[in-house]
Amino acid sequence: MTDSNSDNIDTDADHQLRVSKIQDGTVIDHVTGGQALTVLTILGIDGSGGEAVSIGMNVPSDRMGEKDIVKVEGRELSQEEVDVLSLVAPDATINIVREYDVIEKHRVERPTEVVGVFSCPNANCITTEREPVESRFSVLDDGVRCAYCGTLVREEFAAHIGGK
């Protein structure tokens, strides 16, 4: 992790211009190529909320080959959202923008567990029944595992969002 600052002003700046600048909101850069729509699902954005969203998909990136960029006006992300993002876009950088300036920039970090975010796909799991039990998944290298029943979720994370 030595390049956290060196990539601020690199040739990716050119590529960022492919997607319009925003005034206030969040730019999620260095998203794994092809995952932009999953990112929108994680953020609960389907267009019906009226947010102004710009997406760049499979944009050339020196660091990643191809990347996606998601820019959302008027929105900052919760830690929960960032945690889930890190599962589908482990190299993503979160840029908080105010008045067209990036005032904060950080990489996502994979959490060791996510609580209350995913619903367990196992219908018999205690967390999916009418019990006041929050879902709890530990994060593995290849997916997330329910702490209660051991069910493993390896992909389609967005489809399992909606835990309690």
Ligand SMILES: [Zn+2]
């Ligand atoms: Zn479970």
